[in-house]
Amino acid sequence: MRFIKDEEFIRGNCPMTKEETRILSIAKLEIEEDSKVLDVGAGTGSISIQAAKICSKGKVIGIEKDEDALDVLYKNKEKFQTYNFEIIEGEAMEKLNEINESFDAVFIGGSGGNLKEIINVSLEKLKPKGRIVLNFITIDNLYIALNTLKQLGVTAECNQIQVSRAKGRTHMMVANNPIFIISGGK
Template identity: 60%
Template sequence: MKYIRDEEFIRGKAPMTKEEIRILSISKLNLEKDFKVLDVGAGTGSVSVQMSKVCYEGHITAIEKDIEAIDLIEKNKEKFNAHNISIVEGEALEVENNINEKFDAVFIGGSGGDIESIIKRYGEKLKLQKNMVLNFITIDNVYRAMHTLKNLEYDVDLIQVSVNRGKGKSCMLVANNPIFILTAVKKY
């Protein structure tokens, strides 16, 4: 499995899940080649595209509300020949009723501020004993998500990842934002 580097993606102003976080998050989904996966808040499509390469016999549904980001997803989909990705345009909670299938994994990279409702409604579309993985920058969102998931009786695991990159002749370390990766297994 080849992991795609950040610099390979076509980028714009839309947020992109960075390479190391993308790889860890995807590994936490426990994907198989034929999985149907949902990506909520797909941004540039970096996670969707990488998942499409892991689930090459499956299908990825990417939800994104921002028009510029959707254009980037389309461009990255074409660049990486990721034709097993479908893009759903709109706010996650507004388009949820149009998505009538069960998924083997759910990735939530963006919530637009209503993480509790997104977890509840998209969690209903997750198959039993399968994983939901969520990425956060803020402690407040992590707390709200963990509280919601525990109330829904998911098994929850949390890690925080901090990546620093060497820069310049002396290799001064420059930090990326620390990211929380929350993994939740649907028990019931």
């Protein structure tokens, strides 16, 4: 399996799940080539695109509401020829309620302020033994997610990763934002 490098993605002005975080998050999803994956808050599509490459005999659905992100998302879908990746445009909660499918894995990278509700509905759509992975920068969202999962009886693991990259001739280390990765199973 070849993981896609950050510089390969079309970016625009949209935030993107960075390479190291993306690889770890994808690993925690535990997806197979025939898995069905849901990506809530798909952004540039870095998680969706990578998942679609792994799930070549499966399906990935990404939900995104931001118009700038959608433009980049469609461009990345075309660039990487991920025809098993379906993009759904709109608010996560509205679109989640319209989806009548179940999934092997759910990734939540954005919530638009409806995190608790998104987790609830996403877990309803998760197959038995399915995996859920969530990424956050803020402690507020981390707390809401962990508390919600606990209330729903999901045992969750939480990791915080900090990645720094060397820049320039002197290889000065420049830090990316620390990221919280929550993962759990149904």
